[in-house]
Amino acid sequence: MFCIFESGEKELIQLKNVEKIYQTENGSVHALNDVSLEINEGEIFGIIGYSGAGKSTLIRLINLLEKPTSGTISIGDRQLTDLSDRQLREERRTIGMIFQHFNLLWSRTVAENIAFPLELTKIKKKQKEKRIADLIRMVGLEGKESAYPSQLSGGQKQRVGIARALANNPRVLLCDEATSALDPKTTDSILSLLLEINKSLGLTIVLITHEMSVIQKICSKVAVLDKGKIVEEGAVNDVFAHPKQPITQEFVGAHAANKVKHSGDTLAISDWTRVRIRSVDARLIQRHLSSLFGREHLLVRVLETYAVQDGSAEETIVAIQGPAEEIDSALSGVKSDGLETEVIHAYV
Numbered sequence: 001m002f003c004i005f006e007s008g009e010k011e012l013i014q015l016k017n018v019e020k021i022y023q024t025e026n027g028s029v030h031a032l033n034d035v036s037l038e039i040n041e042g043e044i045f046g047i048i049g050y051s052g053a054g055k056s057t058l059i060r061l062i063n064l065l066e067k068p069t070s071g072t073i074s075i076g077d078r079q080l081t082d083l084s085d086r087q088l089r090e091e092r093r094t095i096g097m098i099f100q101h102f103n104l105l106w107s108r109t110v111a112e113n114i115a116f117p118l119e120l121t122k123i124k125k126k127q128k129e130k131r132i133a134d135l136i137r138m139v140g141l142e143g144k145e146s147a148y149p150s151q152l153s154g155g156q157k158q159r160v161g162i163a164r165a166l167a168n169n170p171r172v173l174l175c176d177e178a179t180s181a182l183d184p185k186t187t188d189s190i191l192s193l194l195l196e197i198n199k200s201l202g203l204t205i206v207l208i209t210h211e212m213s214v215i216q217k218i219c220s221k222v223a224v225l226d227k228g229k230i231v232e233e234g235a236v237n238d239v240f241a242h243p244k245q246p247i248t249q250e251f252v253g254a255h256a257a258n259k260v261k262h263s264g265d266t267l268a269i270s271d272w273t274r275v276r277i278r279s280v281d282a283r284l285i286q287r288h289l290s291s292l293f294g295r296e297h298l299l300v301r302v303l304e305t306y307a308v309q310d311g312s313a314e315e316t317i318v319a320i321q322g323p324a325e326e327i328d329s330a331l332s333g334v335k336s337d338g339l340e341t342e343v344i345h346a347y348v
């Protein structure tokens with residue numbers, strides 16, 4: 001049975017004034033510019049940005065696969081930038097990583113892939129076998145122990161990647177676009193697994209993505225990276241509700257438009273006002289939806305309802321048609337009860 005760890009406010013990862021400059025034949029590339037970040041223990045922290053923003057560089061700096069040009073990186077009370085190569089190898093065992101293209105060993109079975117990081121430790125054979133069996137159970141791959149990666153679906157391959165990353169009981173899991181190669185349904189199942197692992201093991205997760213939906217589904221905090229700089233950062237709820245920077249507004253807008261596009265809605269979109277309603281109390285949303293449906297001059301359709309982050313709030317997107325003053329008055333009623341509402345302007 002899983003036990004639940006609550007994320008605390010204890011800082012675990014700290015990046016201070018980090019710069020990364022790559023030297024290339026065509027000159028230098030300033031990939032990260034004065035980046036400072038603090039990530040708390042037990043948190044799921046998302047870093048979002050467009051291609052070339054510096055996300056991969058940033059996540060690879062956290063386990064020092066890339067060395068910063070200047071600045072410091074620490075995990076717990078250890079400053080990684082001060083460690084010798086041997087100490088760093090040791091420290092890396094406490095940091096697992098999963099990748100967009102899984103990085104599995106194709107000539108090894110599922111069990112042998114998961115065993116790989118354990119081969120570098122002094123663990124006894126019996127213990128190793130038990131650990132592998134536990135990990136396979138944890139990621140839901142029972143029965144696939146002897147399969148080869150080529151015989152697995154994308155989602156199953158990523159489950160192997162997750163089990164392998166967890167083999168040495170890391171404190172931190174780094175996810176490098178871990179769901180970008182997966183379809184939406186498989187993405188959901190992998191994100192649910194990550195959330196479950198975060199809750200049950202108290203594991204701190206740092207992920208990079210270009211998709212706001214990934215951030216929204218599992219992260220509690222988000223940092224927006226643009227041209228090597230963090231331009232906005234905060235609790236996902238706040239950043240979603242009140243995006244300040246144009247790039248953040250773009251991510252949030254595109255996400256909302258995407259939701260409408262995928263909602264299966266066949267309405268004449270332009271005739272309808274689309275509103276996002278958010279509350280920490282799902283019953284309150286339901287109550288207000290009932291009252292919206294009961295209004296004589298309004299047509300109301302629920303396009304989508306979903307939990308945000310780890311289920312601490314719920315959002316519903318509704319389409320409403322009717323006289324503008326009726327819509328305004330209905331939404332004032334919703335707002336006066338403390339629910340957040342936002343008219344979504346970014347249509348398909």
Ligand SMILES: Nc1ncnc2c1ncn2[C@@H]1O[C@H](COP(=O)(O)OP(=O)(O)OP(=O)(O)O)[C@@H](O)[C@H]1O
Nearest residue numbers: 022024029031049050051052053054055056057058
């Ligand atoms: N090894 C390298 N040598 C030289 N330049 C690099 C290297 N790695 C990354 N860069 C450059 O640094 C910048 C940031 O790249 P990075 O891969 O970190 O961005 P990203 O946000 O992860 O992009 P993507 O999502 O496309 O992978 C880019 O201009 C890239 O060309």
